[in-house]
Amino acid sequence: MLISADLVWSRGALRPGLAVETRAGRVAALRPLGADTPDLHLPLLMPGLTDLQVNGGGGVLFNAEPSVAGITAIAAAHRRLGTARILPTVITDTPEVIEAAAAAVIAARAEGLAQIDGIHIEGPHIAPERRGTHDARFIRPLDTRTLAVLARLRAADVPVLLTLAPECCDPALLAQAVGLGVVVSAGHSRADAGQTRAALAAGVGMFTHLYNAMPQMQSRDPGIIAAALLSDAWCGLIADGIHVAPEMLALAMAARPRRDRCFLVSDAMPTVGGPDRFRLYGMDIAVRDGALVNPEGALAGAHVSLLDCVQRLVALTGTAPGRAIAMAGDLPRRAMRLPPLRIARGMAVADLIALDADLRLLPDPVP
Known part of the structure; x- marks a missing residue:
């Protein structure tokens, strides 16, 4: 044909x-x-898109179903919406849930599930003050138990993205994670600019959903966001038009010293390709006016596919389609040291x- x-x-x-x-x-x-x-x-x-932050889809939450069957259902839901590759994302939870999620990704890749490019572990080593919808009960410092999970994943040749608050981590343990070849991303963090620059020097190479779950820039307190924007590190952005105002998306893209260092993520939850509500940490999370909110009205992930984010970035900020496509395809893959998806x-x-x-x-x- x-x-x-x-x-x-x-x-x-x-x-x-x-x-x-x-x-x-x-x-x-x-x-x-x-x-x-x-x-x-x-x-x-x-080529289909690559999403580095997929909490769920098709009615399935990875934290609730950390299994090959769960991953398969999530990947299939996103494939129907234009995303060819994902990092299933397990958020702050018990050590047992995170270990089960890691084992599921290892097994899925061993079984040849091509859509799974690795795993994203978002938390539990985050700042309680910037936890967002993450459950405070499970937040803890980076520890040897997580490092053992990271080592097991890397021994199985699984690409790993780890989101943590660098100011809350033992520098020696952070160095061990970096040494394993894990892509370490700063997120859910209260770091100031100096702490952020120190984290970058220590091997942190990415920022998770920039602007969200971190203190905002002030004239005399630039904080983590300004340090991120002025760095050469990768910055993920949720371009659903809800998590970040269009002007701030455009500002982030314009401010970077390197034009190619911003990429898109969906932060998708089970409602993407599924029903309009689900349970998280025992709470009802529902779609309200296009946003996913918990009972207190706080954002709890996103109700968009990655292709939705591409369309909205173009429509809301005037970004050229080619640049928006790169931010959902070639660039996230490069950020995770993955080979490009090429028509060949x-x-x-x-x-x-x-x-x-x-x-x-x-x-x-x-x-």
Whole structure:
């Protein structure tokens, strides 16, 4: 089958005049269309997106179902919405839940579940004052038990993203995590600018959902956000139009010394591709006016897919579509030291998505 498109994502940009040959569910070639007549023509063809922060989907919360079956259901829900690869995200919980989540990811990858690119452990080593919806009962300093989990994951060649508050961690234990090859991200943190710069020097290379669950910038107290923006580290952003105002998204992107150091995450919860409510820490979490809130009205994750975030970033900030697509595909993969998803010989057709001119998902190009 020969598929052409007005624009194809290739080598980090949207390019015209290309066509994809497919055979037996795989890409056989990416080449110029030339004078050939395609079997199918699309507005936009690209690899599926990569989401580094997926708490749940399809009615399943990873913390509640830390199993291969749970991961499979979450990944399938996001695949239907345009996300080809995810890091299932386990948030602050008991050591047993985090260990079960790690074991599930190891098993899923061993079974060949291609959508799982690793694991994101968000907490429990965070600042209680900046915990957000995370349960204070389970917050604790970085310890040898977590380091054992990280070592087990890395021994199984699982990419790991660990979100913690660096000011709350023993520097020696933090160094051990970095030494294992874990991508350490600062988040749910009350660090000041000096503490943040020290964490960056110690190997912290990312910031989790910038602006959220951290003190805001002040003229005489720049804090973690200003230190993050002025660094070369990676910054994740939730572009749902609820967690961060459009102006602040645009400011973060414009302020970076390196243009390519911001990426998008969904922070998706089970309502994405599922029912409009779920249980977290014994609380009812429900969708209200597009936002996920707990009984006190505080935000509890997001009710968006990553493709929703791409569309909203473009619509709310005027970001060029190519840049927004990169922030949900090539850049998060680079941030996690993962190889890019490229349309090339051997790629599974299931990893391709087709979009219309407004970046809305179309049916799979090859059923």
